[in-house]
Amino acid sequence: MSGTQQTVAIGRGYAATRSVSRAWFGGVHGADYVWAIAFALPYAAIFLFFVIYPICFGLWMGSSPALYAELFSDPRYLTTVVNTLLYVVIGVNLKMFLAFMLSGFFIRKRWWNKALLVVFILPWATPALPAYMSIHWFLNGQWGMLNSALYEFFNFDGPVYLNERWTGLGANIGAYVWKTTPFWTVILLAGRMSVPQELYEAASVDGATGLHRFVHVTLPLMANLYLVCTLLDMVFALGDFNSTFFVSGGGPAMSTEVLATLGIRYAFTLAVPNLGVAAVMSALPLLIPLVILLMRKLRMSEGQL
Amino acid sequence: MSATTVRSGRLHSKLHYRLQRYGVEAACMLLGFAIFVWSLTPIYNMWLIALSDHSAVFSGALYPETPTWEAFRVVVTQDFWYLQRFWHQFGNSFIVGLSVMFLTLSVGSLASFTVGRMRLRQGWLLTNAALMTYVIPASFLAIPIYRIMNIYGLGNHLSSVILALTTFATPYAIFIFSQYGKSIPMELDESARIDGANPLQIYFRIYLPLMAPALVAVGTYALLLAWNEYLYNFLLLSTPQSMTVAVALAQFLNSDESPWNFMMATAIIYSIPPIVLYYGFRRYMAAGLTMGGVKG
Numbered sequence: 001m002s003g004t005q006q007t008v009a010i011g012r013g014y015a016a017t018r019s020v021s022r023a024w025f026g027g028v029h030g031a032d033y034v035w036a037i038a039f040a041l042p043y044a045a046i047f048l049f050f051v052i053y054p055i056c057f058g059l060w061m062g063s064s065p066a067l068y069a070e071l072f073s074d075p076r077y078l079t080t081v082v083n084t085l086l087y088v089v090i091g092v093n094l095k096m097f098l099a100f101m102l103s104g105f106f107i108r109k110r111w112w113n114k115a116l117l118v119v120f121i122l123p124w125a126t127p128a129l130p131a132y133m134s135i136h137w138f139l140n141g142q143w144g145m146l147n148s149a150l151y152e153f154f155n156f157d158g159p160v161y162l163n164e165r166w167t168g169l170g171a172n173i174g175a176y177v178w179k180t181t182p183f184w185t186v187i188l189l190a191g192r193m194s195v196p197q198e199l200y201e202a203a204s205v206d207g208a209t210g211l212h213r214f215v216h217v218t219l220p221l222m223a224n225l226y227l228v229c230t231l232l233d234m235v236f237a238l239g240d241f242n243s244t245f246f247v248s249g250g251g252p253a254m255s256t257e258v259l260a261t262l263g264i265r266y267a268f269t270l271a272v273p274n275l276g277v278a279a280v281m282s283a284l285p286l287l288i289p290l291v292i293l294l295m296r297k298l299r300m301s302e303g304q305l
Numbered sequence: 306m307s308a309t310t311v312r313s314g315r316l317h318s319k320l321h322y323r324l325q326r327y328g329v330e331a332a333c334m335l336l337g338f339a340i341f342v343w344s345l346t347p348i349y350n351m352w353l354i355a356l357s358d359h360s361a362v363f364s365g366a367l368y369p370e371t372p373t374w375e376a377f378r379v380v381v382t383q384d385f386w387y388l389q390r391f392w393h394q395f396g397n398s399f400i401v402g403l404s405v406m407f408l409t410l411s412v413g414s415l416a417s418f419t420v421g422r423m424r425l426r427q428g429w430l431l432t433n434a435a436l437m438t439y440v441i442p443a444s445f446l447a448i449p450i451y452r453i454m455n456i457y458g459l460g461n462h463l464s465s466v467i468l469a470l471t472t473f474a475t476p477y478a479i480f481i482f483s484q485y486g487k488s489i490p491m492e493l494d495e496s497a498r499i500d501g502a503n504p505l506q507i508y509f510r511i512y513l514p515l516m517a518p519a520l521v522a523v524g525t526y527a528l529l530l531a532w533n534e535y536l537y538n539f540l541l542l543s544t545p546q547s548m549t550v551a552v553a554l555a556q557f558l559n560s561d562e563s564p565w566n567f568m569m570a571t572a573i574i575y576s577i578p579p580i581v582l583y584y585g586f587r588r589y590m591a592a593g594l595t596m597g598g599v600k601g
Contacts, residue, residue, distance in 0.1 A: 035504040036425040043416040043475060047434045049457075050472040051441075054449035061449065105336060116337050118584075120344050125583035127533040129551055130572030133558075134351040137565060145350050148365035178347065232440075239442020241536050246555075260444040267448045268540070280445045291440045298436060 062277035071278050076254045077262065083169055084258045084283070087244075088237050091173040096230045098177070099184035100222075106185065107192050124182040132246035135175045136162070139247070165255040168248040172256060176243040180236075184229055191225045192218065224297075231294045238283060238290075259283045355569040362565045376570035385567055387556050390545045397542075398532055398549040398575075401466055405531035406524045408471040413478025413523065414516065418508050420479075421486040422494060432483070435476035443473045444536055451540045465541045466549070470534055474527040485519035486512075518589060525586040532579050550575045 071077050106117050123131065138145050141160030150158045161167040199217050208216060241260045244250060250257040250265065257265065259279055267276030354362055356372040378384070383391045416435070420428035450469055459465035489512070497507050513520070535551045542548045554575055557568040583590065 032423065032504060033425075036419045036423040039415040039419040039423070039504070039508070040425060040428075040431055042412040043431060043435070043479070046412060046468075046472050046475060047438065050450065050453075050468060051434070051438050051446075054446045054453055057453060058446065058449040061452075102340070105333070108333070110333075112337065113333075116340060120340055121583075121587075122348060122580075123344055125580045126348065126576050127551075127579055129533070129535050129554055130351060130569075130576050131347055133554075133568065133572060134347045134354075137354065137569075138347055138350045143363050143365045145346075145353065145365075145367065148367055151365075152367060178343070182344075235440050235442060239444045241444040245535075246558075249558075260442065263448060264444070264536070264540075267451075273448050273452070276448050280448070283445070287442075287445075291437070294440050295433075295436055 058277050058281070061274050062281045064274065067274055067278040068282070070275060071282065076257065077279065079165075079255055080257045080259060080262045080279075081282075083256060084238070086169065087173055087176075087240075087258050088234050088286075091176055092230060092233050092237050094173075095177045095181050096184060096226065096233065099181050099188055099229075100226060102181070102185045103188035103192055104218075106189050121182045121186070123179050124186075126179075128179060128242040129246060131179055132175055132243055135171070135178070136247050136249075139171055162248050163252050165252070168252065168256040172244045172247045172258075175247045176237065176240060179243070180233070184233065187229060188222070188225070191222055195221050228294070228297050231290060231297065235287070235290055235294065238287060351569050351573060354565050355573055357566050359564065359566065376564075376566040377574070379567055380570045380574055385564070387553065388567070388571065391550075391553065391571070393546070394548055394550050394553045397463060397547065398551070401463055401470070401538075401549055402528045402531040404463075404467045405470045405474055406527040408467065409474040409478050409527040410520055410524055412471065413475045414482055414513065414520070415508070416475075417479050417482035417486060418504075418512055421483045422491075422507070422512060423504060432479070435479040438472065439476035439480070447536055447540055450537070454541055459541075461542060461544055461547050463542070463547060466534075466537055467531075469537045469541065470531045471527075474530050477526060478523045481519055481523050482516065485516060489515045521586060522589040525582060525590055529579050529582060 102120075106113055106120070137143075139161040141147060141158070141163065144161075146161075147158035150156045159167060161171050195218060199221075200213060203213050203217050239260055240258070241264065244256065244258050244261045245264075248256045250261050254262075254265070259282070263276040263280040265276070266279055267273040353367075353369055355376050356369040356374070357364075357366070358371070358373050358375060361370065380388055380391060383389050416431055419425045420431055425431075454460055454465040454469070457465075459468070493511050493515075494507050497511055502510070533551070535555065538549050538551050539555060542552055545553075550571070554568065554571050557563045557571070
């Protein structure tokens with residue numbers, strides 16, 4: 001029993017039998033072949049000009065070994081690598097766990113649960129830029145709302161969050177969690193809803209309650225989806241530029257940068273584009289296994305995401 | 306004697322059960338309240354600043370003591386030097402968003418038609434290309450794409466952003482379309498073939514009309530992606546004439562004493578179209594997401 005069987009397709013289920021299409025096109029030839037190629041051409045062109053060419057161009061820009069020597073001698077780079085790992089490993093897993101738990105909360109059928117879901121989606125619907133700018137000001141040590149509230153209610157003077165590496169990094173991760181948890185909660189919620197009700201009924205006939213139902217029905221059926229979502233979000237988090245750039249701005253003294261922002265910083269603030277490409281390319285040892293794993297996982301579900 | 310103990314025992318367990326249920330309900334309410342505060346605080350903060358005047362921004366008040374729409378007036382009438390071309394830039398954002406949407410829908414649906422309906426033998430190449438693009442972080446390609454756009458002579462032109470963002474939106478479109486396309490019976494295409502339709506006619510007369518829900522979902526996705534994107538907008542568009550609202554908004558951060566109330570008012574106006582769009586098409590989006598996401 002794999003998750004593949006619980007598609008939440010909104011159309012009628014239809015199994016396109018392969019033999020039918022074979023009989024029709026017989027492997028596509030003649031005029032049809034020309035049409036098929038013509039239809040595929042726009043995407044092929046886009047892929048060639050804006051994916052393949054940039055990748056080759058980037059590989060060429062970052063091909064000199066001297067760049068990597070320079071990179072590794074930069075202490076800011078090492079800080080950045082640690083930050084990126086923390087961001088990707090802690091940030092993503094924390095969020096996915098949170099989203100998984102929250103999807104269990106939102107599956108309840110109370111009216112206020114449904115109303116709350118509408119509010120809960122708002123961080124995801126809000127564009128990243130305004131949201132992160134607001135969080136940046138919210139955390140301002142002197143005038144920010146957080147410290148004002150802490151002082152007002154608890155008479156406590158909060159720290160200057162964005163002036164220190166760990167609180168700054170925590171703020172970036174927190175902002176990213178705030179922004180993206182709703183999205184993954186909705187995905188996991190849909191996953192939970194697609195678990196056939198009969199399984200729960202069968203389980204309760206066998207005397208399973210609460211925790212047992214969760215461990216023996218929900219968990220095994222959701223495991224694959226959960227894994228795919230986690231991997232996918234790791235890739236997204238690795239490439240996330242906005243939260244770091246707008247919440248902490250990479251500061252203080254470039255101590256909260258991640259690879260995505262450091263590359264841009266090198267290339268456009270310090271005007272050494274090749275070093276920027278090298279910084280980004282140094283993420284490949286992490287990115288390539290993720291991509292291979294993901295592509296295999298996604299292709300296993302018939303080439304669809 | 307024994308009857309009363311039984312009854313009291315039953316009463317007791319009933320009470321216990323009820324207490325437990327109330328306890329769960331209360332815990333859920335508490336969690337709900339926490340989610341409410343957590344979700345809305347940054348958004349409340351945005352409004353708080355936008356409705357304050359200059360001095361109130363730096364007072365650390367928790368609610369606007371003398372709320373004023375002044376900041377919104379300044380933005381709408383372009384009464385500040387960062388905002389001199391605000392409506393023009395708003396228009397630019399719309400042009401970029403709509404073009405990315407249109408290109409993504411056409412390129413994506415054509416590609417998925419070839420792979421899914423015509424069963425081109427080399428179709429897997431296309432699918433894998435899309436899959437690969439989907440899992441490469443866009444920000445990692447920013448530097449080479451910036452260089453390449455200059456080589457193509459598209460620097461500082463809206464079309465550079467449109468093309469770059471179409472590149473990153475199309476893979477998702479191809480997945481959703483080929484997924485959704487499976488629910489459309491092949492027999493329809495076949496009978497059209499027998500009546501003498503060519504692939505182009507099948508695409509326009511059968512494929513596209515039946516794909517309408519998926520087109521809406523992906524169109525919304527592409528429009529939101531383009532409207533909300535920052536990095537490529539920022540790198541590829543730098544003059545006030547060519548920039549989009551996202552870039553204009555981030556410009557506020559360049560100066561040291563940025564007028565935060567103007568900035569937040571701009572941010573709110575910029576957020577309204579995507580939020581309206583998102584909530585308006587939420588049903589389609591959710592359908593699209595589940596189609597795309599819940600195929601573990």
